[in-house]
Amino acid sequence: MLNPRATNDDLTAKARIRNAAMDLFAQYGESRVSLRAVAAEAGVTLGLVQHHFKTKAGLRDAVDQLVSEYFYQAVHSVPNTGTSGEVAAARDEAVREMLRENPAVVNYIRRAILEPDPAQSQFLERLVELVRSEVLFLREAGLASTTRRESTQVVSVLVRQLGELLLAPMIDSVWEMVDRGGDTPKPRLTITVEE
Template sequence: MRGVAAAAGVTVGLVQHHFKTKDGLRVAVEQLVVDYYALAIAAVPDVGTPAEIASRRDESVRRMLETHPSVVNYIRRTVLDPRGSGRLLERLTELSRSEVAKLREAGLASTNRPESTQIIGLMVRQFGTLLLQPMIDEMWGYLTQKGGSSDGKPTLSVTVG
């Protein structure tokens, strides 16, 4: 809480007054992350084929994450830390479930596959790059140091079938 207060330029007492506990602060941060995702998804009109809508939504989320690197860092730490006690992954999965259900009801998403498969596919598409790109960047750095290829640095693209 002290680090948060220092970064915000306020007293620890003010942070404690507003959020009460570290858990309260974490819940507020997680809600902000979920809100960013929801706004990115809502920015895409539900027009076109299911594949076009999914692609535009994925792109909107990608742009949101590019614009908010602190969100990317928070998600990486939270999702990859086995000691994490937060519920961010559950909350983002629930947001995805809700959106998939809406699209299915509107006839804008296939009902030929189980809803759970669509939700997991969506999460893997959006999180795959987010979580694996640092590993690719590290490998690329190592290979270029060792005189590897001078081709452009690769980026990860995840497709779930």
């Protein structure tokens, strides 16, 4: 899979700034990170950050686009061959693998979706639109049902691909509270969507 982030050796100052912002936003939350902190992390001046992104909202939009590109690249790394179930399973696995390899993306998504900041809803809207366009493509290619409602398919994909990611911290916390040191392995969340 092509890495949308590239490597620091190959990056323009604008890309380094965006990557530094994603790392800091993922770690601390956007509201706790200043443009000055992003500039310091990227090794550039505050003026250069403002030149490229104008405001923190502009920088957040660039980070949202980068994270969306991670999903796009993961999904499009899967050939559209096989049954609809095989294609869906392969796409889900490609997204899981991308998330395993990119902890900053995981943390950014958790914060963007779960923190009560109205500005963060833009990322969820972008993700929903990306999934909707993929569902439409698969329907037209005969790789997704056309009898199920499109909205149901969009929600199903998002729940399958993000449900475990978003609920894992809660499951870990609850397990620590209730585990009595027995031999029982920690439960793993799996999401099944009725067809």
